[in-house]
Amino acid sequence: MRKYLAFGLTLETDIDFTGVLPHSTAETDVCISEGSIQQKANRPTRIQRRGIRAKLGITASDIVLNWDGVGIFRVSDGKTIVYQNNGADEGTIRLFLLxxxxxxxxxxxxxLLLHGSAVKFGDDAAVFLGIPGAGKSTTAAAFGKAGHTVLTDDLVAVQLIDGRPYVIPAFGQYKIWKNTVDGLNVDESKLEPSFEGSTKFLVNQSVTDFPQTPIPLRMITLLYPPNSRKQTERIKPLHAPVELLKHFPLPVQLLTGQYLKTHFQDALTITRFATINQLKRPDGFDALSLFVQEFSFD
Incomplete structure (x- = not known):
């Protein structure tokens, strides 16, 4: 068993994440192991990966996600992950685990979890949210091309520390679409093919230089297509909890009880320290590059 760091947690696992995650010598936070999973997971969700829709199962202490033909994953008490491989290669299992x-x-x-991307700009973090195709991953890639660290390109984790919101850095690898590679003039020879298909590539940032401590959250931007009727404006604090809830990255069946209450409380706290805006995304790669060049938190 080896130890790695992701999302600020030390993962002890039998899977090789060398080159993707930095090694860790800290006390184990999460144990990942292979095993047989008997719990049923047959409730359809909106979660899709590799074109396969995940099915959900919930018990008092466990949450189970099942991707037919790939694997079943059981998460317990925020401390253990058991996976049952149903025919996938190790690279695919890594993708689904992360x-x-x-x-x-x-x-x-x-x-607090959001489906979006986050970048480190100066000493702070900017988060970009949007429906599929809104441009959040492409926007993050443009910041990466300009020399900024991409903290995550898919799952944004926000934690309140001493009453202030921070983005928890995920890991140094992020995905980039083929059209983004071409549009941003990224050197394709330096990229790896993604396990999600031929239209995606993997960008590997330096494992040793990737941030390992939480980054203060300064801005959240809701991206909309250029032809959207939405106006560029700031979201009112009282609207923030509902707007952020629209970008929950996990099955909506989990939005119940204490988590839902905490989400609303945390979202309101975020508005005290970070601006939340809506913006029509830049139209075209030249406009996107200019947006990154002129970006500021003011």
């Missing part, structure tokens, strides 16, 4: 599965761990640990 997406919604690790998201379930963070959910059970009480973090």
């Amino acid at each position: 997406s919604e599965v690790i998201g379930l761990v963070l959910y059970q640990r009480g973090l």
Whole structure:
């Protein structure tokens, strides 16, 4: 068993994450192991990966996600992950573990979760949210091309520390679409093919230089297509909890009880320290590059 760091947690696992996650010598937070999973997971969700819709199962202490033909994953008490491999290669299992599965761990640990991307700009973090195709991953890639660290391209974890919101850095690898590679003039020879298909590539940031401590959250931007009727404006604080709830990255069946109450409380706290805006995304890669060049928190 080896130890790695992701989302601020030390993962002890039998899977090789070398080159993707930094090694850790800290006390184990989450144990990941292979095993047989008997709990049923047959409730359809909106979660899709590789074109396969995940099915959900919930018990008093466990959450189970099942992707037919890939694997079943059981997360317990925010501390353990058991996976049953149903025919996938190790790279695919890594991909699924580092997406919604690790998201379930963070959910059970009480973090506010968002489906979006986040970048480190100066000493602070900017988060970009949006419906599929809104441009959040492409926007993050443009910041990465400009030399900024991409903290995450899919799952944003926000934690309140001493009453202030911080983005928890995920890990140094992020995905980039083929059209983004071409549009941003990224050197394709330096990229790896993604396990999600031929239209995506993996960008590997330096494992040793990737931030390992929480980054203060300064701005959240809701991205909309250029032809949207939405106006560029600031979201009112009282509207923030509902707007952020629209971008919950896990099955909506989990939005109940204490987590839902905490989400509303945390979202209101975020508005005290970070601006929340809505913005029509830049139209075209030249406009996006200019947006990154002129970006500021003011």
